[in-house]
Amino acid sequence: MEQKYHYYGIAVRDSSIYYEVMYSAKSATSTTADPKKELPKQVVSYSPRSKLGTLLPDFPDISQIVLPEGVEETKVVTFLMMYRTHCQRLLDTVIRASFDEVQTFLLHFWQGVPSHLTPILACDVMVKVIGVCDSVLYKAVAGVLMPSVLQALPDSLTQVIRRFGRQLEDWLRSALHGLPQVLTEIKLDLARRFSQVVKRQISLNHLVQASRTVVNSQEMVTQLLADWLSIDLGSILKQTLYTMEEQDTGRENKAITHMCTEFEKLLEDQAPVEAYIEWLDNMVDSCVVKVGKRTSVVTMVKKTTF
Incomplete structure (x- = not known):
């Protein structure tokens, strides 16, 4: 139970059991x-x-x-x-x-x-x-x-x-x-x-x-893998990185390539849907959540500096 909880404005702390x-x-x-x-x-x-x-x-x-x-x-x-x-x-x-x-x-x-x-x-x-x-x-x-x-x-x-x-x-x-x-x-x-x-x-x-239903079908997964391998990922990656500003393109290139490789491995292994969901969760965490936190820290530092 939160010891110091303020209801005025109904602003609930993230750590509170009432935060949802x-x-x-x-x-x-x-x-x-x-x-x-x-x-x-x-x-x-x-x-x-x-x-x-x-x-x-x-x-x-x-x-x-x-x-x-x-x-x-x-x-x-x-x-x-x-x-x-x-x-x-x-x-x-x-x-x-x-x-x-x-x-x-x-x-x-x-x-x-x-x-x-x-x-x-x-x-x-x-x-x-x-x-x-x-x-x-x-x-x-x-x-x-x-x-x-x-x-x-x-x-x-x-x-x-x-x-x-x-x-x-x-x-x-x-x-x-x-x-x-x-x-x-x-x-x-x-x-x-x-x-x-x-x-x-x-x-x-x-x-x-x-x-x-799709990932449990060997025929469908085989076709998905074939379609995936036919995509020119190198060209897509190059165009994607070109549109990104003020980024470490080397690091981003490595990260995106790694995620694509993981997805390909899931198709090859005919993984269950739970494995794809875990892959998506990890991708969102690394590409959105952690990046957002880093951006917030940088913004705070800049505000403090100037």
Whole structure:
């Protein structure tokens, strides 16, 4: 737990357990789920029931929140306890694949907030804390619902998850009717981001499965290798390096050639799709992440110097 955590502005440290890039509109991560039999109400090929009993990570502690004058700490503590119970119930409901019940729980909670607690929902700091709580919840839901992109998703589950992502925003809008606009805006924004993450993960999953079909076919891989070997990589590399400014062309030439050689080796070995993904991860890390860090350091040095 972060000892010094500032919610004003909802700026979350990278090192915090509450930091999750997918809810800052960057990316998403997810965990696996086990196939199960169909459920009645909604046709789902499996439900991640092995996740039953999954507890949400800790929500923000009152000691970490700087409340403005006029907002009673006891009311905030009471609301956060209620909200955590509500979010845990939503997570349990998703784990049971009872997606339709989510709408009911949302409506009952938000329309049933005690009148003496309603005023704090208009407090800017409190609304941002709720946003952090929602990020924690959506991360947990995504971790339960969305398997790794490497694992095949049954079509029935894909359809149900897509529908859940589409309906969530409408359910929230109805449940939040009559409550402060600032609260509605941040909750709807996070719901939209969650929906986008779901769509992106499903698309990636489909792409991976299509790629797996290709790399598992000896005939297709043989043809891919033949096509790859027919490419004039030397000419392409020369033109690429010519367009790069202020670069160590010798080092860049060596790096690109090495990556091309690695890709060729994957084709020759008829490697599984996981090996290609690892190759891509390493390429992004060396060509984007590390380069970006070096650029940031150089920029800081120049600013300091001049």
